[in-house]
Amino acid sequence: xxxxxxxxxxxxxxxxxxxxAGRIVEVEAYIGVADRACHARFGxxxxxxxxxxxxGHAYVYRVYGMYDCLNIVTEPVGAPxxxxxxxxxxxxGLEAMRQARVAVAASRHRWPPERIARERARIAALPAERxxxxxxxxxxxxxxxxxxxxxxxxxxxxPLQLRSGPADAPEPVLAVGPxxxxxxxxxxxxxxxxxxxxxxxxxxxxxxPPTSEATR
DNA sequence: AGTTGGATGGTCT
DNA sequence: GACCATCCAACTG
Numbered sequence: 747x748x749x750x751x752x753x754x755x756x757x758x759x760x761x762x763x764x765x766x767a768g769r770i771v772e773v774e775a776y777i778g779v780a781d782r783a784c785h786a787r788f789g790x791x792x793x794x795x796x797x798x799x800x801x802g803h804a805y806v807y808r809v810y811g812m813y814d815c816l817n818i819v820t821e822p823v824g825a826p827x828x829x830x831x832x833x834x835x836x837x838x839g840l841e842a843m844r845q846a847r848v849a850v851a852a853s854r855h856r857w858p859p860e861r862i863a864r865e866r867a868r869i870a871a872l873p874a875e876r877x878x879x880x881x882x883x884x885x886x887x888x889x890x891x892x893x894x895x896x897x898x899x900x901x902x903x904x905p906l907q908l909r910s911g912p913a914d915a916p917e918p919v920l921a922v923g924p925x926x927x928x929x930x931x932x933x934x935x936x937x938x939x940x941x942x943x944x945x946x947x948x949x950x951x952x953x954x955p956p957t958s959e960a961t962r
Numbered sequence: 963a964g965t966t967g968g969a970t971g972g973t974c975t
Numbered sequence: 976g977a978c979c980a981t982c983c984a985a986c987t988g
Contacts, residue, residue, distance in 0.1 A: 774980070783980070793973065811971030813981050830980060855969070882981045892972090927980050 747820040748775040748829045748942050749962045752918060753911035756816075756834060758888045760905050764842050766888060768834030768878060769911060772943040772950050774925045776817075777827040783931035786826030793892075797826040802900040802908070806885065806892050812854045813882025814891050818899060818908065832926075832941070834878045835949045836887065843877050843887035844869050850886040875948040917962055921945040923955030 751773055758766040776784040785794040785807065796805045797819055805817040805828050817828035836843055848866045851857075857865070869877075878887045885891075888906070899908040921943040928936050943950045945957040 776980075785980080788974070791974080807980085808972065809979060810969080810981050811979090812969070815980065817980090832980085880981070925980070930979080 747818075747827075748773045748940065749920065751818060751829055751831075751908075752920070752942060752944055752962070753915055755837070755909040755911055756831070756888065757907045757909055758839070758905065759907070761889075764839060766839030766842050766846075767837045768884075768887070769837055770831055770833075771835050771947045772831075772833035772941070774830040774832055774942070775827075775940040776830065776925075777821070779826065781931075782935045783925060783928035784826070784828075790826075794826070796896045797828050799823060799896070802898065804890075804894055804897040804899055804906060806890050806895040806897075808892055809882070814885035814894075815881040816885050816888065816890055816894075830881055831884050832881045833943070833949050833951050834884055834887075835947065836874045836877050840874055840877065844872075846889045847877065847883070847886050849889075873948075879949045880951045919945040919961055920958050921950065921955040922958040926951075926953075 751770055754770050756768050756770060778784060779786050779789060781787060786797050790798045793807055796803055800823050801819050801821055803819045805819055806814055808814050816831045819828050821827040847869045851865045852862045878884045897906050898904050899906060922939045923941045924937050924939060925941050941955050943955055
């Protein structure tokens with residue numbers, strides 16, 4: 747499922763008539779209570795319960811007290827698994843995305859007005875491929891927080907939707923590597939090559955995973 | 963190019 | 976009370 751989700755489109759409707767959309771270019775797979783890197787390893791809790799629910803829903807959690815990360819639940823009820831969206835290529839609503847980045851920075855830090863102004867200028871100068879090239883940044887540009895957990899991504903009326911990419915899109919060459927930031931999980935979990943990206947895409951986060959010859 | 967430390971608070975033991 | 980699916984600035988060389 748992680749491989750299949752590369753190239754899919756995330757669409758955010760609102761607030762108001764605003765629309766933001768991006769193409770998924772990097773993901774990681776987390777599956778089951780046995781996966782020592784997966785939040786489901788504790789069994790169902792208040793935070794992770796939607797992972798145990800039906801597929802096609804969002805699981806959004808906050809890390810380090812600051813960043814909200816978007817996951818897509820992928821397995822049937824009772825089988826906890828999700829794909830972390832690590833990076834998107836912004837396609838629509840870039841100005842709203844920049845604004846959302848500033849709003850997140852201003853709300854998470856205790857910063858004076860001049861520091862916020864400096865951050866606004868820094869974000870305004872970023873190229874599009876640097877707006878959401880990391881999991882915390884994906885949540886920021888889409889204006890998500892943990893209250894979005896449980897959102898049905900397949901409901902056409904939902905403010906957050908997942909859509910197929912263009913049917914005629916070429917099969918991408920993949921870059922594959924171990925998941926980021928899960929050394930605590932121990933072997934073999936921290937080594938498993940469950941991070942997938944579109945090879946060479948400028949919006950892929952650092953460190954860049956090694957390119958694999960295989961396609962999907 | 964690569965490394966280090968600070969920000970910041972929910973979550974789980 | 977320790978840990979954490981992160982990000983960035985500031986440093987080293």
